[in-house]
Amino acid sequence: MRLHSLEVTAFGPYRDHQVVDFDQLGTDGLFLLHGDTGAGKTTLLDAIAFALYGAVPGARNDAKRLRCDTAADEVNTSVVLELTIQGQRLRLERSPEYQRPKKRGEGFTTQQAKASLTWVGGAPTAQPPEGLTRIDEVGRTVQRLLGMSVEQFFQVVMLPQGEFAKFLRADTGEREKLLERLFGTERFGEVESWFVERRRERRRALEAQSQQVHELNARISQVSGVEQTSEVGDENWLEDIEKQALRDLESTRVEHTRLRRERDQAQKALDESRALAEKVRRVRQANTTLAEIDAQRAEHDQWRAERAAASRAVPVISARRTADRAEQDRDRAQAEVTTWASRCEVDPAAPLDDLRARAGAEREQAGALAQLIPESQQQESDQRALAELAAKTAADEKREAELVEQRDGLPERITEARRRVEEAKHAELRLDTVRTRGTEVAALLTTAREIPGAQRELESAKSRAQQAVDAHQQARDRLQELRSRRLAGMAAELAARLSDGDPCPVCGSAEHPSPGQPVDDQVRAEDEDAAQQAEQRAQAERERLTTAAQQAEQQVANLRDRLGEHDESELAEELAQLREEKNRLSETAAAIAGREAELGKLESATDELAEQISALRSRIAASGSERAALTKAIEEREARLRDGRGDFDTIADRRAHLLDVADKVERLIAARTARDDAEQRLTEARSGLAEAATAADFANVDEALAAERDERRITELDESLAEVDRRAAGAREALASADLFGVDPETDAGWERASEAATTAGEAAERAAALAHRSEQRHTELAGLAERLRASWAQLGPAMAEHAELEALADVVNGRGQNARKMSLRAYVLAARLEEVAVAATRRLQRMSDGRYSFVHTDAAGARGTRGGLGLDVLDDYSGKVRPAKTLSGGESFLASLSLALGLADVVAAETGGALLDTLFIDEGFGTLDADTLDLVMDTLDELRAGGRVVGLVSHVEEMRQRIAVRLRVRKSRQGSTLELSTS
Template identity: 90%
Template sequence: MRLHSLEVTAFGPYRDHQVVDFDQLGADGLFLLHGDTGAGKTTLLDAIAFALYGAVPGARNDAKRLRCDTAADEVGTSVVLELTIQGQRLRLERSPEYQRPKKRGEGCTTQQAKASLTWIGGTPDAQPPEGLTRIDEVGRTVQRLLGMSVEQFFQVVMLPQGEFAKFLRADTGEREKLLERLFGTERFGQVESWFIDRRRERRREVEAQSQQVRELNARISQVSGAPQTSEVGDENWLEDIEKQALRDLESTGAEHARLRRERDQAEAALTERRELAEKVRRVRQANATLAEIDAKQAEHDAWRAERAAAARAVPVITSRRAADRAEQERDRAHAEVTTWADRCEVDPATPLGELRTRAGAERERAGALAQLIPEAQQQESDQRTLAELTAAITADEEREAELVAQRDGLPDRITEVRERVDEAKHAGVRLETVRARGTEVTALLTTAREIPAAQRELESARTRAQQAVDAHQQARDRLQDLRSRRLAGMAAELATRLADGEPCPVCGSAEHPSPKRPVDDQVRAEDEEAAQTTEQRAQTERERATTAAQQAEQRIAHLRERLGEHTEPELADELEQLRAEQNRLSETAADLARRETELTKLESATDELGEQISALRTRIAASRSENSALAKAIEEREARLRDGRGDFDSIAGRRAHLLDVADRLERLIAARTARDDAEQRLAEARVALAEAATAADFANVDEALAAERDEQRLAELDESLAEVDRRAAGARDALASAELFGVDTDTEVALERASEAATVAREAAERAAALAHRSEQRHAELVDLGGRLRSAWAQLGPAMTEHAELEALADVVNGRGQNARKMSLRAYVLAARLEEVAVAATRRLQRMSDGRYSFVHSDAAGARGTRGGLGLDVLDDYSGKVRPAKTLSGGESFLASLSLALGLADVVAAETGGALLDTLFIDEGFGTLDADALDLVMDTLDELRAGGRVVGLVSHVEEMRQRIAVRLRVRKSRHGSSLELSGTG
C-alpha cells in the first residue's frame, strides 16, 4: 500500500480545504509531520484511517466528533485519499455523519454519512466500472485489498502515540486480547470451547447412564426385597436375586396346581347337585301346571264357543255392510236429483222426455251463435288497437312540444354552463394562492402556539441556572474552607507519616523531637479532592444551565421576530376562513371536467333535437291516418254484432249461457236415472242379508250381529287358548322325557353344603393363582431388569473411561490439569506468534539500544497458578540479567515499544498475507530520547526506507526536524521533506 495524496475539508481542526501530497513528501522514503501541540498532526493520520475504514484510532472514534466546529455551515465535511493497493490505484472519498443547520427554518438536521470508491487507470475484474457508493461495499473492498482488519491496520501501519507502549507493559490478559485481534486466533478458542462443550455433553451422558444404573438397581431391590449393591457389575448379587425368584416361582406354581385340582372336584360335585335339584324342580312345576289347567277347563270352553260364534257371524256382517252402502247410495241419489231440479228451476217429477227435448233446443240456439264469435274477437282487438293509436298520438304530440321547448331554451342554457366552466377555471387559479397563504398562516400559527411553551421553558431554564449558580458558589465556598483548614493542619498531616530513624520529607532530619499533633476535625487530602470534584461538577452544571437559559432566550426572541404583529386568535380565524375557501375552491375546480363535458353536449344538442322533432312529426301523421281507417271499420262491424248479443254483453256470453242451461238439464236427467238404480240395489241387499243370517245358523240378523267381535278381542282369545295348549303340551312332554324319568318330587337335595365347599375350594385356588401370578410377574420383571442392568453396566464402563480421557484432554487444551505451563491452546498459538514478534523486535531493539537490550519471551506459568505463555521481558546485556519491561526508563521504553511495534507489524503483515505495506506512520514519543538514542532510531528508520518503505514521523520536537533534514541532505544531497502544521481550527 502506497499513499499518493490526501484532501481534507472541515475535518478536525481544518476548517478549510487542505491537500497533502505524499508522493512529494515521501520521495526520499522519510518525512516529518511537524507542528506545535494541537496543530493537527494526528488529525492527518485520523483522516487516512477514516478514508480507508470509516473509523479513527483510539478513544477519538467513540466521540463521533470529526467535523470542524468552526467550519462554515455551507462547507461540507469530507476526506479524499488517493492510494495504490496491490498495483491498483483508487480514490476513496468519505463524509462522516454530523449535524448541520436546516436550510429552511431553525434547528439542525442530520447529514448522513457517505462513502465512494473510484478506480483509476482500469477497473479490476468483477467490479463495476462506475465504482462503489455503498458504505458497506466500500469497507469490504478496502479490507479485502489490504488483507487486514481495522484493528490490525492501526497496530501495523499507524503506530499512535502511547498506544504501542501499552502492549509492552500489559499483563498477560491484556496482551492476549490484543494478539487475538491481530492474529485472528478465534478458531483456536472455538476448539477450546468445542472440548468444553463436548466434555459437558459427555458428563451429562455419563450422569444419565449412572442415574439409569441407580434406578435399575433400586427397582431390582424394590421388586426382590434384597438390599441394593453399590458396585458396578456385581453379577453375584444379581444372580442370587434371580435364583431366589425362580425358586419362588416353582413353589407357588406347584401349590396352585394342587389347589386347582381340589377346586375342580368341588365344582364337579356342586354341578351334580344342581342338576338333580333342577330335575326335581321341573317335575314339580309340570304337575302344578296340569292341575291348574284342569281347574279352569269351563272358562277355556267358553272362550272356544265365543271364538266359533264370531267366526260364523262374519258372512252376515259382510252382507249388512253391503246393505248399508246401498242405502247410503240411494240417499245421495235423491239429494242429487233435488239439487239439479232446483238449478234447472223445474219440478223433480217432470217426465224425462220433456227434459231431453228442452236441452236439445238450447244447444241448437248456441250453435247458431258460434259463427259470430270470430267477428266479436276481431272487434275487441281493433278497439284495443284504436285506443293504443290514440294514446301514442297524444304522447308523440306532447314529446314534440317538449323537444321544441328544449330547442328554444338551448342558447340560454349554453351561456349558463359556459359561465360555470369559467368559474371552475378561475377557482383552480385562485386555489394555489389560497393554499400558499394557508401554509404561511399555519406556520405563523404554529410559531404563536410555541411561544407559551418556550416562555415556560425560559422561566424554568432561568430558575435552573440560578440554582446552579447558587450550588456552584456553595461548592466553591466549601472547597476554599476545606483548603484553608487543611493548610492549617498540614503539619499534623505530615507528622502522621514520620517514623523513627527515617528522614523527614521536609527537612531531612532523622530525629523528630516535637511532631505536630492532629487538630480536631482534621481535613484529609481525600476530603479536599472530593470537594474539588464536587466544585468542578457544580461549575460544569452552572455553565450548562447558563447556556441553556441563553438558548431559551434566543429561541423565544426568534419566535417573536417570526410572528411579528400577528396574534394567535387572528391567525386561527384567518386559517379557518382560508380552509373553508380552499374546500369550496377545491370542489369547484374538481367539477371543471364535468362542466366542460356538459357544455360540449349542449353545443352538439341543437342538431340532434331538430332531427328528433322531424322524425316525430312524420310518425304522428302516419298514426292519425291509421286511426281514421280503423275507427270506420269498427263502426260497420258493431251493427251486425248488436243483434247477436241480445241482452248479454257479448256473443260469447250469450252462447255460454245457452250451453250452461242445456248442461244443467242433462245433469238432472242423469241424476234421475242414478236414483232409480240405487233403489233397486238397496232392495236386493236387504234380501241377501236375511239369507246370510239363516245360513250361519242364527235365529235372526240381530243375533248374528251380537256375535260380532273386534280384532283385538279375537286376538286375545286366540292367544289365551294357544297359551293354554302350549303349557299343557310342555308339561306332558317334560314328564314323558327320559331325562326326568323316575325323578321323585319328594327327593331332598343338599345343595347348600356342596355350594359352600365349592366356594372354599375356589377361593383357595384363586389365592394360590394370585401368588403364582405375582411370582411369575416378579420373576419376569427381575429377568427384564437384570438384562437391562447388565446392558447399562456394559455401556457405563466405556462411557466413564471415555469421559475421563475427554475431561483430561479438555483440561490440557484449556490450560488446566496435567498442563504444567497452564497454557491453553489459544495461548499456546499466541505464544508462538509472540515469540516470532520478540525475535523480529529484538533485531531492531539491539540496534537502537547499541546492543544492550534484547526481548525475552517466557512461556512459564504466572504467579499463583495463573496462565502463562505470554510473558515478555528484556535481557540487559550490561548486567546479563532478565528484568521486567516496566523497569525501563522513559527513553528506553520508547525504543523497546517502537522495536516491538515494528516487529509486530512485520509478523502481522506476514501472517495476514495482505498487501505489501509500503507506508508506515509513527506518532510522537521521540522527545524522550537523548541525542545518541535518537541517532540509533534514525538508523533503524533508514533501514526501513532503504527496504522500499515510506516512513512518516509525527513529532513536535524541533531536533527531529533538523535531524531528518540533515540525514536527507547526506543521502543523495536532496532537500529534506517535511510538512509544517499549525492549528487552523
C-alpha cells in the same frame, strides 16, 4: 500493498474535493502529515480504511457520521483510493450511507451506501473485466487480496500509538482480547469449549448411569424386600436375592397344584348335583303346566268359537264397506248438484236440455266479443303513450328553462374563474421567494440558538487555558529549580559512582583523594527527567487548550457575524409567519391545474348550452304534433269500444263473465249426470250385502256385523290358542323324554351343600394361584432387573474412568487442575505469538534505545493463581534487571510502544500470509522524544523504507514538524516530503 492516490469529497472535515498523491509524497519513502488539531490528519487515514473495508477505526465507526456537515446538498460524499495489491493495480470508490434533503418537498431521504472496484490495466483471471459493484463482493475481494481482516489492518498498517501504549501496560485479560482479534485464535477457544462441553456431556451421561444403577438397586430391594446395597458389583447380595425368589416360586407352585386338584373334585360333585336338581325341576314344571291347561278348557273353547265366527263374517264386512262407499259417492254427487245450481241461480231439477241451450248461447256471445279485445289493448297502449309524451314535454320545457338560466350566468362565472387562475399563478411565483427566505431565517435562527452554548464553551475554554498556562509555568519553574539544584550537587553525584582503582570519567586518574560530598536534598537525574516530562506534558496541554480557546472564540465570532443585527424572538416569529404563508401558497399553487381546467370548461360551455337549448326546443315541437294525432285516434276508437263493454269496465271483463256463466252451467249438467250414476251403484251394493250375509250362514246382516273382530283381537285369539297348544305339547314331550324317565318329582338333589363346598375349594385355589403368579412375576422381574443391573455395573466402571480422564484433560486445556502455569490452550497459543512479537519488537527497541532495553516475555502464572502466559516486561541493560513496562518514562514508553507496534505488524503480516505491506502510517507520539532518541527512531524508520516501504508520519506539533524536516534535510539522499493539511 502500495498506495498511489486518494480522493475525498464531502468526507469528514473536507467539504470540497481533495486529492492526495501518495506516489509523489512517498518518492523517498518517508513523508509527514502535519496540521492543526481538527485539520483532518486522522480523517485521511479513516478515508483509506473506509475505501478498503467500508469502516473506520475505533468509536468513529460507531458514530456513523462520515459526511461533511457543511457540504452542499448536491455534492455526494465519496472516497476514491487507487493502490496496488500483489502486483494488481485497482481503483476503489465508496460512498457511505447518509441523510440528504429531498429533491421535492421537505424532509430527508436516505442516500444508500455504494461501492465499486475497477481493475486498472486489466482484470486478473476469474474476475469480471468490468469490475465489481456489490458492496459484499468488493469487501470479500479486498480482504482476500490483503489477506487480513479490518481489525488486523488497523493494527498492522495504521499503527495507533495510544492503543499500543495501552497494550504495553495492559493486564493479561485486556492483552488477550487484542491478540485474539489480531491472530484469530477463536478456533483454539472453540477447542477449549469443545472439551468443556464434552466433559459436561460425559458428566451428565455418568450421572444418568449412576442414577440408573441406584434406581435398579432400589427397585430390586423393593421387589425382594431385602435392604439395597451401596457397593457397585456386589454379586453375593444379588445372588442371594435370586435364590430366595426361586425357592418362593417352587413352594407356591406345589401348594397351587394341590388346591387346584381339590377344587376340581368339588366342582365335579357340584355339577352332578346341579344336573339332578334340574331334572326334578323340569318334571315338576311339566306336571304343573298340564294341570293348568286342563282347568281352563271351557275358556279355550269359547276362544275357538269367537275366532270361527269372525272368519265367516269377513265377506259380509267387505260387502257392507262397498255399500257404504256407494252411499257416500251418491251424497257427494248430490252436494255438487246443489252447489252448482246455486252458483247458476237455477232450479236443481231444471231440464237438462234447457241448461245445455243456455250454456251454448253464453259461449256464442263471448266469441263475438273476442274481435274487440285487440282494439281495447291498442287503446290502453295509446293512452299510456299520450301520458308519457305529456310528461316528457314537461321535463324538456323545465330543462330548457334551466339551460337558459345557466347561459345567462356564464359571463360572471368565467370572470371569477379567470381571477382564481391568476391567483394560483401568483402564488406559485411567490412560493419560491417565501421558501428561500424561510431557509435563510431558519439558518439564522439556528445560529442565534447556538450562540449561548458557544459563549459558555468559550468561557469554559478560556478558564481551562488559563489554568493550563499557570500549570505550565509552575512546571517550568519546578524544572529550572531542579536543574539548578542538580548542577550544584553534580560533583557529589559523579563522586558517588567512583571506585578505588577505576579511572575517573572526568580526569582519568585512578586515585580519588577528595571526592565531592553529597549536599542536602540532592536532586537525582530521575527527578530532573520526571520534572522535564511533567513540563513537556504541561506545555502540550497548554498549547492544546489555548488552541481550543482560540477556536471557541473564533466560533463565537463567526456565529455573531452570521447573525448580524437579528434577534432570536423576531426570527422565530418571522419563521412561523413564513411557514404559514408557505403552506397557504403551496395549497393555492397546487390547485392551478384544476382551476385552469375549470376555466376551459366554462369557456367551452357557451356553445354547448346553445346547442342543447336548440335541440330541446325542436324536440318539444315534435312532441306536440305527435300528441295531437294520438288524441284524435283515441277518441274515434272509444265510441266503438263503449258498446262492447256494456256495464263492464272492459270488453275483456264482459267476455270473461259470459264464459264463466257458460262454464258453471256445464258443470251443473255434469254434476246431475254423476249423481244419477251414484244412485244406481248404491242400489246394487245394498242388494249384494244381503246376499253375502245369507251365504255366510248368518240370520241377517246385523248378526254378521256383530261377529266382526278387528285385526288386533284376531291376532290375540290366534296367539293365545297357539300358546295353549305349544305349552301342552312341550309338557307332554318333556315327560316322555329319556332324560326324565323314572325321575321322582319329590327327590332332594343336595345342590346347596355341593355349591358351598365347591365355592370354598375354588377360593382356596384362586388364592394359591395368585400367590404362585406373584412369586413367578417377582422371580421374572428380579431376573430381568439383575441382568440390567449387571450390565449397568459393567458400563459404569469404564465410564467413571473415562470421565476422570476427560475431566483432567479439560482442566489442563482450560488452564486448571494439573496445569501449573494456569494457561489455557488459547492463552498458550497467544503466548507463543506474543513471544514472537517480543523477539521482533526487541530488535527495534534495542536499536532505538541504543541497546538499553529489550522485551522479556514470561509465561508464569499471575498473582493469586490467575492465568499466566501473556506477561510482557522490559529488561534494562543498564541495571541488568527486568522491570514492568509501566515504570518506563514517557519517551521510553513511546519507543517501546512503537517497537511493539512494528514487531506486532511484522508477525501479523507473516501470520496472515497476505500481501506485502509497502505503506505504513504512524499516528502521533513523537513529541515526547529528544533529538538523540529521535535520531535512533528515524534510523529504525529508515530500515523500514530501505526495502521500498513508504512510511507516513502523523503529527500536529509545529516543533515536531521543524525537527523532522531538519532531520529529513540532513539526509539529503533520502529527503522526504511534508503534506500540510487544513480544512478551513
